[in-house]
Amino acid sequence: MALAGRCSQSAGSLMSALRSMQACRSLTTQTLPDLPYDYSALEPVISAEIMKLHHGKHHNTYITTLNQSYEKYAEAEAKGDVAKMIELQQAIKFNGGGHVNHSIFWQNLTPPKDFEAPSGELKSAIENDFGSVEELSKKFNAKAATVQGSGWGWLGYSPELKHLVITTTANQDPLTTQGLVPLLGVDMWEHAYYLQYNNVKADYLKEIWKIVNWKDVASRYSKAQ
Ligand SMILES: [Fe+2]
Numbered sequence: 312m313a314l315a316g317r318c319s320q321s322a323g324s325l326m327s328a329l330r331s332m333q334a335c336r337s338l339t340t341q342t343l344p345d346l347p348y349d350y351s352a353l354e355p356v357i358s359a360e361i362m363k364l365h366h367g368k369h370h371n372t373y374i375t376t377l378n379q380s381y382e383k384y385a386e387a388e389a390k391g392d393v394a395k396m397i398e399l400q401q402a403i404k405f406n407g408g409g410h411v412n413h414s415i416f417w418q419n420l421t422p423p424k425d426f427e428a429p430s431g432e433l434k435s436a437i438e439n440d441f442g443s444v445e446e447l448s449k450k451f452n453a454k455a456a457t458v459q460g461s462g463w464g465w466l467g468y469s470p471e472l473k474h475l476v477i478t479t480t481a482n483q484d485p486l487t488t489q490g491l492v493p494l495l496g497v498d499m500w501e502h503a504y505y506l507q508y509n510n511v512k513a514d515y516l517k518e519i520w521k522i523v524n525w526k527d528v529a530s531r532y533s534k535a536q
Contacts, residue, residue: 340381341377343366343367343374344417346362347417348420348421350362356423357504357507357522358506358507361502361506361507369413370413373406373413383399384399384403412463412496416497418524419523419528420522421523421524422522425524428444429529430525431529432533433528433532439474440475451516455499458479459481460482461481462484463486463497464499465479465486465495467491468491468492468532492535493531494532
């Protein structure tokens with residue numbers, strides 16, 4: 312939105328302003344990212360049915376609503392309707408957060424056949440901060456199970472404290488809202504597991520560690536420092 316504002320200010324006429332706004336809107340339009348694997352590739356941990364709905368319907372809806380909210384925001388901004396702009400910020404946060412979080416989640420996962428345990432700097436950091444990978448998963452699962460309603464479990468990195476942190480966020484709040492860099496996110500919304508695990512969150516959390524893409528987590532950890 313800040314980009315759209317700068318662009319419209321630089322326009323010298325109504326037509327150029329409109330063209331500029333259209334150009335800026337196209338820069339902020341989000342699209343559904345392709346998965347790096349097939350819908351069935353995470354089985355038996357996550358079923359193809361869940362993945363198809365989760366990626367093709369849920370994630371796509373966040374993106375569609377986010378783009379619609381952007382357009383409404385641009386219209387409100389053009390009219391100087393500050394109250395409407397503020398009203399739309401919640402929809403942008405929720406749907407934008409849904410897009411950001413799911414985009415991380417897909418990359419954080421890998422087919423079971425490709426699973427590799429953490430190694431190198433990331434493994435050392437995990438052992439230093441939690442004792443072992445097993446202890447990390449136990450603490451993570453205990454924390455993630457406390458999410459009330461809908462939210463996310465996270466392994467993040469604190470640039471301030473310079474160590475790994477296990478925490479949760481509510482709804483679709485991105486981890487960056489807590490000043491942490493997201494390394495590994497686990498979707499604790501019912502749509503992520505209910506069709507397969509019903510109400511047994513603990514089983515979903517126990518199984519998810521079989522498909523964590525530790526190479527992706529290590530790459531995020533490396534960039535976060
Ligand atoms: Fe989700």
